[in-house]
Amino acid sequence: MSEERLRIAIQKSGRLSEGSFDLLKSCGLKVSRGKDKLYGRVHELPIDVLLLRDDDIPSFVADDACDVGIVGQNVFEEDRLNLEQEHAAEAVMALGFARCKLMLAAPKEWTFDSPEMLEGKRIATSYPGLTRLWLKEHGVKARPVMMKGSVEVAPRLKIADAVCDIVSTGATLDANGLKPVATVFESQAALIRRRAPFSAEKQATFEALLKRINGVITSRDAKYVMMNAPRSAVAAITEYLPGADAPTILELAGASDKVAIHAVCRESVFWDHLEELKNLGASAILVLPIEKMMP
Ligand code: PRP
Ligand code: ZN
Numbered sequence: 183m184s185e186e187r188l189r190i191a192i193q194k195s196g197r198l199s200e201g202s203f204d205l206l207k208s209c210g211l212k213v214s215r216g217k218d219k220l221y222g223r224v225h226e227l228p229i230d231v232l233l234l235r236d237d238d239i240p241s242f243v244a245d246d247a248c249d250v251g252i253v254g255q256n257v258f259e260e261d262r263l264n265l266e267q268e269h270a271a272e273a274v275m276a277l278g279f280a281r282c283k284l285m286l287a288a289p290k291e292w293t294f295d296s297p298e299m300l301e302g303k304r305i306a307t308s309y310p311g312l313t314r315l316w317l318k319e320h321g322v323k324a325r326p327v328m329m330k331g332s333v334e335v336a337p338r339l340k341i342a343d344a345v346c347d348i349v350s351t352g353a354t355l356d357a358n359g360l361k362p363v364a365t366v367f368e369s370q371a372a373l374i375r376r377r378a379p380f381s382a383e384k385q386a387t388f389e390a391l392l393k394r395i396n397g398v399i400t401s402r403d404a405k406y407v408m409m410n411a412p413r414s415a416v417a418a419i420t421e422y423l424p425g426a427d428a429p430t431i432l433e434l435a436g437a438s439d440k441v442a443i444h445a446v447c448r449e450s451v452f453w454d455h456l457e458e459l460k461n462l463g464a465s466a467i468l469v470l471p472i473e474k475m476m477p
Contacts, residue, residue: 189231190229190232191252197282205277209398232248239252243270252277254369256348264310274372277371280370281369284312284366286346286364287355288360297364299363300324301323303324304342305327306329307327307347310326312367326346373395406444407446407447408466409467415463415464416431419462
């Protein structure tokens with residue numbers, strides 16, 4: 183019986199853990215953790231949760247130890263690049279959290295104006311595959327020096343001249359006298375799965391999980407927007423409210439030239455166009471959260 187539970191690997195602690203647990207929670211899945219804290223069980227669906235180091239997640243999924251995983255695209259891409267054959271795991275969807283960039287960074291005193299600055303240099307990184315790819319694409323001959331951790335101290339220790347490391351706030355680079363000079367890879371959390379087909383039971387669980395994740399992701403950034411506007415401006419205003427089905431236009435009591443517009447809209451898109459909406463005569467604008475939205 184138990185082997186028919188879908189096993190999902192998530193990061194034990196670090197950049198992705200909180201977002202991964204939050205995602206499962208938003209999906210209505212409560213994880214009760216085992217005593218060893220390496221294992222959790224979901225009650226709402228037949229899912230077991232394994233808590234691992236993020237770097238181990240792609241190979242655990244590939245090797246059948248887990249069926250699916252939540253991992254940074256950076257870690258997954260690096261793992262793929264370091265394999266000769268096709269990876270036994272594949273990305274299913276991006277999850278929209280744990281965004282970060284893999285960046286080349288150099289000592290602050292460098293004046294960096296072009297990739298050629300890196301010619302002949304040693305670049306400390308935990309991502310030699312992605313680093314090499316970037317160097318090749320930019321026609322630069324430099325040598326990645328593999329380091330598992332504390333990459334940012336390499337220039338100070340004279341182990342390397344520059345680094346290629348994950349940056350989210352930039353605080354780590356700054357504290358080590360380094361500045362970002364080029365983006366090598368943009369990353370966020372992704373759901374990965376083993377390519378090989380699942381048993382019918384696992385497949386059903388996987389699909390149920392996907393459906394919930396899709397529901398959470400589509401509603402995450404969505405807002406219910408309401409405003410009053412001149413009837414004549416409806417078409418122009420609707421242009422600024424994309425990402426949703428046709429908006430609802432409602433009559434306003436006692437006003438023939440004004441209507442209420444209700445629409446579901448991505449919040450970021452909405453804020454980008456607030457000024458235009460006002461210029462078109464929109465007033466009494468309300469932005470409401472959406473708890474859940476099923477496509
Ligand atoms: C990265 C990187 C830095 C830090 C940068 O490590 O190696 O230590 O994050 O973040 P900041 O720009 O906000 O200062 P990561 O979290 O990927 O840890 P891991 O390599 O141990 O998985
Ligand atoms: Zn890691």
